[in-house]
Amino acid sequence: xxxxxxxxxxxxxxxxxxxxxxxxxxxxxxxxxxxxxxxxxxxxxxxxxxxxxxxxxxxxxxxxxxxxxxxxxxxxxxxxxxxxxxxxxxxxxxxxxxxxxxxxxxxxxxxxxxxxxxxxxxxxxxxxxxxxxxxxxxxxxxxxxxxxxxxxxxxxxxxxxxxxxxxxxxxxxxxxxxxxxxxxxxxxxxx
Amino acid sequence: xxxxxxxxxxxxxxxxxxxxxxxxxxxxxxxxxxxxxxxxxxxxxxxxxxxxxxxxxxxxxxxxxxxxxxxxxxxxxxxxxxxxxxxxxxxxxxxxxxxxxxxxxxxxxxxxxxxxxxxxxxxxxxxxxxxxxxxxxxxxxxxxxxxxxxxxxxxxxxxxxxxxxxxxxxxxxxxxxxxxxxxxxxxxxxxxxxxxxxxxxxxxxxxxxxxxxxxxxxxxxxxxxxxxxxxxxxxxxxxxxxxxxxxxxxxxxxxxxxxxxxxxxxxxxxxxxxxxxxxxxxxxxxxxxxxxxxxxxxxxxxxxxxxxxxxxxx
Numbered sequence: 001x002x003x004x005x006x007x008x009x010x011x012x013x014x015x016x017x018x019x020x021x022x023x024x025x026x027x028x029x030x031x032x033x034x035x036x037x038x039x040x041x042x043x044x045x046x047x048x049x050x051x052x053x054x055x056x057x058x059x060x061x062x063x064x065x066x067x068x069x070x071x072x073x074x075x076x077x078x079x080x081x082x083x084x085x086x087x088x089x090x091x092x093x094x095x096x097x098x099x100x101x102x103x104x105x106x107x108x109x110x111x112x113x114x115x116x117x118x119x120x121x122x123x124x125x126x127x128x129x130x131x132x133x134x135x136x137x138x139x140x141x142x143x144x145x146x147x148x149x150x151x152x153x154x155x156x157x158x159x160x161x162x163x164x165x166x167x168x169x170x171x172x173x174x175x176x177x178x179x180x181x182x183x184x185x186x187x188x189x190x191x
Numbered sequence: 192x193x194x195x196x197x198x199x200x201x202x203x204x205x206x207x208x209x210x211x212x213x214x215x216x217x218x219x220x221x222x223x224x225x226x227x228x229x230x231x232x233x234x235x236x237x238x239x240x241x242x243x244x245x246x247x248x249x250x251x252x253x254x255x256x257x258x259x260x261x262x263x264x265x266x267x268x269x270x271x272x273x274x275x276x277x278x279x280x281x282x283x284x285x286x287x288x289x290x291x292x293x294x295x296x297x298x299x300x301x302x303x304x305x306x307x308x309x310x311x312x313x314x315x316x317x318x319x320x321x322x323x324x325x326x327x328x329x330x331x332x333x334x335x336x337x338x339x340x341x342x343x344x345x346x347x348x349x350x351x352x353x354x355x356x357x358x359x360x361x362x363x364x365x366x367x368x369x370x371x372x373x374x375x376x377x378x379x380x381x382x383x384x385x386x387x388x389x390x391x392x393x394x395x396x397x398x399x400x401x402x403x404x405x406x407x408x409x410x411x412x413x414x415x416x417x418x419x420x421x422x423x424x425x426x427x428x429x430x431x432x433x434x435x436x437x438x439x440x441x442x443x444x445x446x447x448x449x450x451x452x453x454x455x456x457x458x459x460x461x462x463x464x465x466x467x468x469x470x471x472x473x474x475x476x477x478x479x480x481x482x483x484x485x486x487x488x489x490x491x492x493x494x495x496x497x498x499x500x501x502x503x504x505x
Contacts, residue, residue, distance in 0.1 A: 020306045050303045057302060117295045123285065127293035135297070138454040139505050140471070140498065142297060149290045150298025162498070163491045173502070175205050179253055182286045 006067050010060050020053055023075050027052065030076045030105060035083055044086065045079075051114040052078040059112065061152060069107045077110035085113060123189055130184035134177075141177035148174055193264045195219060195271065198257045206250040213238055216270065222251045223273050252279065259283035374481035375433040379421070381414045381445055386421040388451060389414050392444075394465075395458045397500040411457055415446045436482040437474075439465070447482070458497055466497055473497055 009015045027049045031040055040048070052075050059065040067074055119125040135142040140162055147153040147161065159170035199215045199222075218237050225231040228251055229244035258265070258274055262284070265271060274280055381387050391410040422429045438445045444457065448469065456468040465476050466488065473488040488494060 017306055050306075053306065054299050054302065117292060117299075119293070124289045124293050127286070127289050128296060131293065131297050137505055138456065139501055141502075141505075143301060145290075146294045146298040146301050149294040151302070163494045165491055165495055169495065172205050173498075175202075175253060175257070176502070178290075179249070179256060182256070182283070185286070 005071050006060065006065075009056075009071070016053070016057060019056075019071055019075075023053075023072050024049060026072055026105075027075050027079050031079055031083060034080060034106075039087070039092070040083060044083075048079050048082045048086070049075075051082055055112050055114050058115075068109055073105050073107050074110060077106040077108070078112050080106050081111065081113050123185065126185040126188040127181065129188050130181050133184055134181060140173070141180060144170075144174050144177050145181060192266055193261050195258070195265065195274070198261065198265075199254055202250055202253040202257055205253055206246060207240070207242065211238070211240075219254075219270060219274070222254060223270075223277055252283075255279040256283045256287070259287045374479070374483060375436050377432050377436065377438070377445075377447060377482045379416060379428060379431040379447075381416060384416065384421065386417045386424065387414050388417075390455075392455065392457050395456055395500060395504045397458075397460065397496075397503070409442060412443045413446070413455060413457070414443070415448055415451060415455070417449075417451045418447055419450050433482060433484075435485045437467070437476055437485055438480060438482045439476050439478050440480045444476070445482070446485070456501060458500055460493075460497065460500070468497070468501070 009019065028042075028045055031045050031048065055078050056071065056075060069077070119128055131142050131145075144158055144162065147158055148155075153161075155167045155171050155174065158164070158174065159167045162170065162173075164170040164173065196215045199219050203213075203215075204210055214237060217235070218232065221228055221231050221235065221237065229247050232238055232247060233241075255274075255277065259280055260283075262275070275284075390413050392413045393410045416432060418432055418434045421432065432447050434447055434449055436447045444467065446455075446467070446469070452469045454468070454470060458466045458468065458473075460466055466473050467476050467485075468474075469485075473494055474485045475488055476485075477483075488497075
């Protein structure tokens with residue numbers, strides 16, 4: 001069952017959206033049950049849940065990743081880890097008792113959290129800035145490159161998404177966008 | 192397996208938009224060894240067309256970028272060894288290596304945007320209901336309530352769907368009788384409203400369409416009313432505005448949109464054939480004093496041409 005869920009997620013592009021919708025209320029309920037509504041407001045829960053879905057999405061790209069529980073329990077567990085991390089950052093002490101932990105739908109073997117993507121060197125920083133410049137200028141370049149490099153989408157998928165009449169045209173556009181991104185980034189590094 | 196010859200050939204097509212048959216590997220040698228590729232390519236008569244120096248340099252850069260991207264899929268030989276020692280290859284390899292991580296932030300943002308932006312978003316429990324429920328109910332009961340609410344939501348949605356179909360059927364009937372291109376009378380005060388954002392937009396034109404853009408031309412004043420905000424502030428505005436409509440007269444484009452768009456562009460595709468791009472969708476617009484329905488362009492070829500014009504003018 002768990003393997004099926006993961007298989008579907010890896011092979012069906014619409015699955016992530018249905019998981020997002022199905023798991024959201026339950027994750028919110030789980031977080032309220034775990035930490036109480038006074039410790040986590042809706043905005044924080046929303047951010048944590050979104051980040052947990054990103055963790056799941058990025059994990060599915062790793063062929064070695066295996067689910068040890070259902071997707072709902074996995075998301076609950078990641079939400080819990082990240083909420084605890086938030087409390088730690090805010091220096092909030094959060095106490096749990098054995099009774100609190102009973103019947104909680106999470107897996108304490110899951111330690112996954114969202115990896116920080118702070119740029120490590122000036123060039124990487126410049127590329128991120130170049131992305132922002134591209135995005136502000138409009139057009140599809142930033143989205144095309146994010147689809148290709150982050151989502152690992154094929155040129156065919158990109159052609160479909162942006163209504164190119166054939167994959168060759170999408171390939172031309174991707175190459176031009178990539179070249180433009182590099183040119184902007186190099187200019188920024190020089191500055 | 193991809194070869195160096197495939198890459199030099201493909202990048203030529205990417206740069207010059209046409210196919211050719213040259214001594215590709217000799218051109219690669221020039222790319223690696225020459226300090227002035229433009230004159231060396233011409234001197235050695237390696238290409239037939241008189242291409243500009245800029246385009247040749249662009250081609251060379253694209254070549255090294257493609258090699259850097261496909262490095263692992265290429266077979267190694269003497270030429271390959273020379274290429275990977277070239278400073279342009281090293282520069283492009285560094286860039287390609289950074290790309291997966293550098294795109295993560297934007298990729299995550301876009302992914303969440305896609306997931307949030309859906310018609311079923313109303314499944315989310317509204318804040319006030321959650322707050323009241325929390326006060327009244329125990330935490331354990333709450334999850335059971337979520338299930339109940341979802342069931343109720345589904346039922347009411349089903350009921351609502353019949354109404355929607357009925358309304359849609361009526362609309363089709365009206366459209367068949369009155370005609371599709373209905374004019375609307377938007378009596379809203381655009382100039383005095385806080386929900387209208389006004390910008391000056393220069394018309395974007397294709398370079399290859401046979402007419403030259405007049406640089407001294409005055410821009411189009413674009414006024415966009417945020418329908419949701421305007422009607423939320425004053426319900427009576429809903430009778431004064433028709434959502435997704437426009438008027439275009441005297442260099443003034445007025446748009447009634449559900450909310451404020453992230454980006455907007457006006458394109459003149461052919462003489463006096465205008466399109467407006469709102470976020471990622473294109474709409475054909477024409478001069479009209481009365482408001483008209485915005486009709487989304489679905490023709491893939493036209494969309495591609497319009498995207499190309501925008502790309503060339505970025």
